[in-house]
Amino acid sequence: MLSKTYDPLKKKRLEILSPEGKVTKPNLMPKIELETIRKWYETMVFARVADQKALQYQRQGRMLTYAPSIGQEAASLGAVVATEERDWLVPAFRELAAWLHKGAPLEKLFLYWYGNEAGSLLPASVRMLPISVPIASQFTHAVGLGMAIRYEEKDEVVLAFCGDGGTSQGEFHEALNFAGVFQAPVIFVIQNNQFAISVSRRDQTRSETLAQKAVAYGIPGIQVDGNDLFAMVAATQEAVARARAGEGPTLIEAVTYRLGPHTTSDDPSIYRSDEEVEAWKEKDPILRLKRYLLSKKALSEEEDQQLYKDFEEEINVIFSQVESSESPDLEEVFSYTYDSLTPTLKKQLETAKQFLGGGE
Numbered sequence: 001m002l003s004k005t006y007d008p009l010k011k012k013r014l015e016i017l018s019p020e021g022k023v024t025k026p027n028l029m030p031k032i033e034l035e036t037i038r039k040w041y042e043t044m045v046f047a048r049v050a051d052q053k054a055l056q057y058q059r060q061g062r063m064l065t066y067a068p069s070i071g072q073e074a075a076s077l078g079a080v081v082a083t084e085e086r087d088w089l090v091p092a093f094r095e096l097a098a099w100l101h102k103g104a105p106l107e108k109l110f111l112y113w114y115g116n117e118a119g120s121l122l123p124a125s126v127r128m129l130p131i132s133v134p135i136a137s138q139f140t141h142a143v144g145l146g147m148a149i150r151y152e153e154k155d156e157v158v159l160a161f162c163g164d165g166g167t168s169q170g171e172f173h174e175a176l177n178f179a180g181v182f183q184a185p186v187i188f189v190i191q192n193n194q195f196a197i198s199v200s201r202r203d204q205t206r207s208e209t210l211a212q213k214a215v216a217y218g219i220p221g222i223q224v225d226g227n228d229l230f231a232m233v234a235a236t237q238e239a240v241a242r243a244r245a246g247e248g249p250t251l252i253e254a255v256t257y258r259l260g261p262h263t264t265s266d267d268p269s270i271y272r273s274d275e276e277v278e279a280w281k282e283k284d285p286i287l288r289l290k291r292y293l294l295s296k297k298a299l300s301e302e303e304d305q306q307l308y309k310d311f312e313e314e315i316n317v318i319f320s321q322v323e324s325s326e327s328p329d330l331e332e333v334f335s336y337t338y339d340s341l342t343p344t345l346k347k348q349l350e351t352a353k354q355f356l357g358g359g360e
């Protein structure tokens with residue numbers, strides 16, 4: 001069992017694909033067709049280009065705000081590909097590659113950051129919750145979903161994400177404890193991208209790893225190289241199998257790096273060095289997978305360049321549709337959380353109507 005071999009208290013980290021693009025542990029390599037790996041690579045590149053374009057749109061004054069996932073594509077994609085269509089995804093807000101794999105249209109996610117409420121209304125066929133802003137609330141939502149699945153005796157699991165900063169929130173601990181006690185079928189992934197806005201990982205907790213927090217809750221935990229797609233797949237496959245067999249939750253710490261800013265209103269050069277960023281660029285998950293695919297002759301430099309060009313065009317079209325989309329009625333902002341409006345929501349809606357109508 002990986003979570004036993006890679007006991008987080010022994011400070012071990014699972015890595016299968018080296019930064020040079022070589023499989024260093026063939027015995028742990030998940031069985032995946034080369035064609036499928038190539039498809040996943042394309043999803044990661046699409047997410048990267050979408051992030052880069054979104055940052056540009058924002059600088060051009062065309063996008064409200066944006067939180068890019070640049071550098072973290074393997075952490076979310078590697079986890080989600082180990083789940084099935086019937087399983088649930090509960091994202092934080094830096095899992096674009098996973099959203100795309102799950103079938104959430106990029107248009108919806110752009111709408112969200114554009115400030116259009118319609119961005120939170122995902123197609124019913126996509127088993128994914130919309131973005132929830134309060135840090136680590138994703139984990140308690142995931143446990144709720146997991147408990148509902150157990151109650152209804154369904155063969156489904158929940159994959160949930162939060163950040164390294166999220167591990168300091170009460171909801172993180174409540175969720176892990178509850179899931180451990182009741183053996184909820186949830187895979188918790190911490191995207192440890194080394195920062196919570198400007199707060200570095202070492203200022204977040206005295207724990208040597210974030211994975212070891214699983215120990216306190218009596219559940220398996222494992223630290224994984226989050227920039228290694230194959231390691232993420234292997235660790236998540238094992239966690240999914242356990243959850244599906246009724247053996248409860250797992251905590252996965254994906255060690256990665258936020259190559260971009262926290263959001264478009266952040267300037268990371270104030271709190272971290274260029275050298276640090278450059279060192280992490282060598283461990284870029286896309287570069288690593290590209291090197292692997294090139295060595296297997298499953299991708300050429302020309303094809304790779306073409307991918308970037310094609311995706312840029314496709315994304316520009318999607319964004320122009322977002323720019324010309326209409327805002328939904330104000331009522332819609334209030335009408336989805338509960339079956340019917342609560343007294344507080346009714347009051348808020350009235351206030352919002354007055355405010356938008358110019359007040360009295």
Ligand SMILES: Cc1ncc(C[n+]2csc(CCOP(=O)(O)OP(=O)(O)O)c2C)c(N)n1
Nearest residue numbers: 094133134135163164165166193195196197
């Ligand atoms: C409960 C709560 N407190 C504060 C914020 C403001 N906030 C948004 S993102 C963020 C940092 C989150 O860091 P981390 O969990 O590491 O995720 P990352 O942004 O690195 O993906 C903070 C403090 C919030 N959204 N929710």
Ligand SMILES: [Mg+2]
Nearest residue numbers: 163164195196
């Ligand atoms: Mg973080």
